[in-house]
Amino acid sequence: xxxxxxxxxxxxxxxxxxxxxxxxxxxxxxxxxxxxxxxxxxxxxxxxxxxxxxxxxxxxxxxxxxxxxxxxxxxxxxxxxxxxxxxxxxxxxxxxxxxxxxxxxxxxxxxxxxxxxxxxxxxxxxxxxxxxxxxxxxxxxxxxxxxxxxxxxxxxxxxxxxxxxxxxxxxxxxxxxxxxxxxxxxxxxxxxxxxxxxxxxxxxxxxxxxxxxxxxxxxxxxxxxxxxxxxxxxxxxxxxxxxxxxxxxxxxxxxxxxxxxxxxxxxxxxxxxxxxxxxxxxxxxxxxxxxxxxxxxxxxxxxxxxxxxxxxxxxxxxxxxxxxxxxxxxxxxxxxxxxxxxxxxxxxxxxxxxxxxxxxxxxxxxxxxxxxxxxxxxxxxxxxxxxxxxxxxxxxxxxxxxxxxxxxxxxxxxxxxxxxxxxxxxxxxxxxxxxxxxxxxxxxxxxxxxxxxxxxxxxxxxxxxxxxxxxxxxxxxxxxxxxxxxxxxxxxxxxxxxxxxxxxxxxxxxxxxxxx
Amino acid sequence: xxxxxxxxxxxxxxxxxxxxxxxxxxxxxxxxxxxxxxxxxxxxxxxxxxxxxxxxxxxxxxxxxxxxxxxxxxxxxxxxxxxxxxxxxxxxxxxxxxxxxxxxxxxxxxxxxxxxxxxxxxxxxxxxxxxxxxxxxxxxxxxxxxxxxxxxxxxxxxxxxxxxxxxxxxxxxxxxxxxxxxxxxxxxxxxxxxxxxxxxxxxxxxxxxxxxxxxxxxxxxxxxxxxxxxxxxxxxxxxxxxxxxxxxxxxxxxxxxxxxxxxxxxxxxxxxxxxxxxxxxxxxxxxxxxxxxxxxxxxxxxxxx
Ligand SMILES: Nc1ncnc2c1ncn2[C@@H]1O[C@H](COP(=O)(O)OP(=O)(O)OP(=O)(O)O)[C@@H](O)[C@H]1O
Ligand SMILES: [Mg+2]
Numbered sequence: 001x002x003x004x005x006x007x008x009x010x011x012x013x014x015x016x017x018x019x020x021x022x023x024x025x026x027x028x029x030x031x032x033x034x035x036x037x038x039x040x041x042x043x044x045x046x047x048x049x050x051x052x053x054x055x056x057x058x059x060x061x062x063x064x065x066x067x068x069x070x071x072x073x074x075x076x077x078x079x080x081x082x083x084x085x086x087x088x089x090x091x092x093x094x095x096x097x098x099x100x101x102x103x104x105x106x107x108x109x110x111x112x113x114x115x116x117x118x119x120x121x122x123x124x125x126x127x128x129x130x131x132x133x134x135x136x137x138x139x140x141x142x143x144x145x146x147x148x149x150x151x152x153x154x155x156x157x158x159x160x161x162x163x164x165x166x167x168x169x170x171x172x173x174x175x176x177x178x179x180x181x182x183x184x185x186x187x188x189x190x191x192x193x194x195x196x197x198x199x200x201x202x203x204x205x206x207x208x209x210x211x212x213x214x215x216x217x218x219x220x221x222x223x224x225x226x227x228x229x230x231x232x233x234x235x236x237x238x239x240x241x242x243x244x245x246x247x248x249x250x251x252x253x254x255x256x257x258x259x260x261x262x263x264x265x266x267x268x269x270x271x272x273x274x275x276x277x278x279x280x281x282x283x284x285x286x287x288x289x290x291x292x293x294x295x296x297x298x299x300x301x302x303x304x305x306x307x308x309x310x311x312x313x314x315x316x317x318x319x320x321x322x323x324x325x326x327x328x329x330x331x332x333x334x335x336x337x338x339x340x341x342x343x344x345x346x347x348x349x350x351x352x353x354x355x356x357x358x359x360x361x362x363x364x365x366x367x368x369x370x371x372x373x374x375x376x377x378x379x380x381x382x383x384x385x386x387x388x389x390x391x392x393x394x395x396x397x398x399x400x401x402x403x404x405x406x407x408x409x410x411x412x413x414x415x416x417x418x419x420x421x422x423x424x425x426x427x428x429x430x431x432x433x434x435x436x437x438x439x440x441x442x443x444x445x446x447x448x449x450x451x452x453x454x455x456x457x458x459x460x461x462x463x464x465x466x467x468x469x470x471x472x473x474x475x476x477x478x479x480x481x482x483x484x485x486x487x488x489x490x491x492x493x494x495x496x497x498x499x500x501x502x503x504x505x506x507x508x509x510x511x512x513x514x515x516x
Numbered sequence: 517x518x519x520x521x522x523x524x525x526x527x528x529x530x531x532x533x534x535x536x537x538x539x540x541x542x543x544x545x546x547x548x549x550x551x552x553x554x555x556x557x558x559x560x561x562x563x564x565x566x567x568x569x570x571x572x573x574x575x576x577x578x579x580x581x582x583x584x585x586x587x588x589x590x591x592x593x594x595x596x597x598x599x600x601x602x603x604x605x606x607x608x609x610x611x612x613x614x615x616x617x618x619x620x621x622x623x624x625x626x627x628x629x630x631x632x633x634x635x636x637x638x639x640x641x642x643x644x645x646x647x648x649x650x651x652x653x654x655x656x657x658x659x660x661x662x663x664x665x666x667x668x669x670x671x672x673x674x675x676x677x678x679x680x681x682x683x684x685x686x687x688x689x690x691x692x693x694x695x696x697x698x699x700x701x702x703x704x705x706x707x708x709x710x711x712x713x714x715x716x717x718x719x720x721x722x723x724x725x726x727x728x729x730x731x732x733x734x735x736x737x738x739x740x741x742x743x744x745x746x747x748x749x750x751x752x753x754x755x756x757x758x759x760x761x762x763x764x765x766x767x768x769x770x771x772x773x774x775x776x777x778x779x780x781x782x783x784x785x786x787x788x789x790x791x792x793x794x795x796x797x798x799x800x801x802x803x804x805x806x807x808x809x810x811x812x813x814x815x816x817x818x819x820x821x
Pocket of ligand 1: 024025027028029047048049050051052053054055056096405408411412413414415416417442444821
């Protein structure tokens with residue numbers, strides 16, 4: 001047994017980061033940051049998009065190397081130059097962007113991160129470990145399926161399992177709740193609470209101030225790469241934290257319901273008895289009848305993995321209808337290409353922007369041009385008008401109040417900036433129909449408000465919006481009509497003012513389906 | 517066509533398919549780690565000439581095999597230096613390696629053109645002692661032939677059942693993720709190249725020390741490129757590579773048989789049969805999601821800042 005004298009002492013922090021500085025070309029991501037985490041503590045990191053949260057924890061995990069600064073473990077300096085060093089120091093991390101390999105199975109992905117993996121794999125033993133832990137913490141996944149077929153919610157569960165199985169004592173979770181359904185968030189916080197009681201140190205990054213006030217012991221706020229403040233939960237409240245994050249208080253969006261709809265107007269989108277055939281772990285849609293009219297926001301509620309992704313994909317044309325018809329703007333486009341659909345004026349914000357909306361190795365500006373190359377092509381397609389693209393993008397950024405670097409490769413953007421990029425690109429050109437999947441995921445409070453405002457603006461300008469979300473508050477605030485998806489079927493249609501979150505939440509879990 | 521000629525086709529498919537299969541297995545390993553080796557032709561030539569030279573000098577064919585394998589591993593490490601450490605483009609570096617191999621092998625092999633060596637001893641398949649001599653001679657195989665299928669199974673086991681294989685495949689799919697899991701993607705790619713080179717070296721050794729038992733310049737005749745194609749054909753899977761290598765070699769042998777049996781078809785047309793067959797299979801099987809190439813194949817790993 002090692003010397004116990006300095007272990008578990010309440011005075012020395014488990015981890016102390018001292019004057020950490022890190023610059024990327026053109027930005028100081030971390031500027032002399034001091035950050036302490038104690039045993040049996042959940043320490044929340046808050047801050048707006050691009051504030052430097054992910055950079056700081058990646059330095060702690062050895063994924064990036066700081067330009068300057070020290071890290072102390074139990075008061076003793078340690079050198080963490082790679083994830084290998086960090087893992088040896090019992091530090092584990094769930095990354096904001098997924099570190100799962102789609103072509104491998106869930107079990108293989110988890111095995112990759114197991115600390116004491118034997119040289120010859122014992123698959124039965126790995127499956128047993130996964131199953132035992134997933135039952136204990138209510139994180140259910142099938143270890144045998146390929147990750148490629150999982151929804152983002154399921155992927156997040158795999159990431160958390162990976163962390164819990166890695167024997168780490170210092171756990172870093174970068175926006176783990178971003179893609180989880182409300183009941184899963186509750187379950188996760190229960191897990192974290194257990195771990196805290198067992199003496200673990202936990203670093204939690206999130207944009208949801210309410211969550212922070214629920215479960216954190218201490219809260220540190222970053223702003224533009226510096227520590228804006230650090231306070232115990234007892235002293236924190238929502239207003240204080242928001243002011244620390246943005247330097248001012250925020251006003252919510254003015255939703256205002258849609259005016260009475262003119263029933264004679266033809267729908268923008270009409271799905272008639274649409275069905276899909278599932279592949280792998282996908283959910284097949286069954287008998288979907290859905291209309292979206294101009295000037296309305298149709299909210300789609302449901303636990304992820306119940307057909308939301310397929311619904312968005314089918315409208316855009318990424319997957320084929322096995323049966324049924326899809327009409328867009330009165331035209332039968334059941335078998336049309338994505339290009340045709342987009343050119344008719346359909347915008348699409350997908351659920352996972354890094355893999356589905358961006359080419360990671362191209363610059364942001366190139367990514368911005370990607371969906372409208374036909375618009376910017378000159379000299380018969382031999383030249384691209386970059387000038388026009390840049391001025392369009394800057395103009396749109398101004399309108400939305402978003403800013404992000406234009407010449408960095410997309411993979412270097414912070415998670416929230418990538419989401420901002422996607423939203424600007426998709427909403428900038430006056431689309432007639434918007435399919436928005438989890439549009440505010442990963443956005444800070446202020447940007448989320450701006451994104452919602454942009455959707456409302458588009459609706460008021462006469463566009464139709466299909467808003468897919470797990471955030472019931474958001475759905476109730478924005479939707480003019482609400483449908484609930486469960487198991488690939490529409491199991492309920494409501495006007496938000498005529499129902500409540502409780503009813504919808506129940507339908508989402510399939511609870512009432514048997515009784516209806 | 518007689519029974520003898522059919523058996524002859526099978527026998528010669530096995531002989532020429534063996535070197536192809538070893539080479540393909542080696543390339544499966546390197547490509548699974550994310551590196552495509554277009555210089556394989558040069559690697560084979562250097563291995564074949566080195567192995568032949570050592571076998572001739574020492575009089576011991578097994579030492580020749582060992583030397584050929586090591587030469588293959590070292591040649592692949594040169595590629596590693598170019599594409600892993602210097603972060604060069606894989607296709608350009610591979611082609612450079614090929615030309616380097618052409619020159620180097622000619623240099624090594626020059627004194628041994630026309631030399632005679634004691635080839636790898638051949639052992640009759642047990643149970644075939646009763647056959648007439650002519651038939652039996654078709655089925656006297658050397659050790660490398662007997663070991664090639666077990667080698668394919670071994671490669672499969674390494675890739676899919678060991679920690680090393682898991683890490684290697686992870687690097688080929690996403691080097692960033694492999695790094696996040698505490699691995700060193702650069703080191704793993706070097707290891708994959710070395711092991712892949714050893715296997716290619718065995719293939720080359722079989723060609724010059726066991727099958728042809730002589731050295732001529734450019735004796736590999738495109739096998740390196742065929743192996744790269746066979747890796748695609750076998751969808752990066754070592755067991756499917758067995759089928760690919762045998763099918764391809766059988767097509768070559770059959771085509772030789774047709775030519776010798778005096779059927780009036782242009783020999784140039786017949787020459788294309790094996791390649792047409794490969795194309796056909798590629799078209800029919802196509803690329804499905806489950807059998808797609810490793811996601812980072814050909815991509816430079818830059819590391820993190
Ligand atoms: N690999 C990189 N190369 C270049 N710039 C980077 C890189 N990683 C991060 N940055 C920049 O550093 C800044 C901080 O990014 P970071 O990811 O730490 O933000 P964050 O606080 O996690 O934001 P979010 O809430 O959006 O995830 C951003 O301006 C980002 O563009
Ligand atoms: Mg982040």
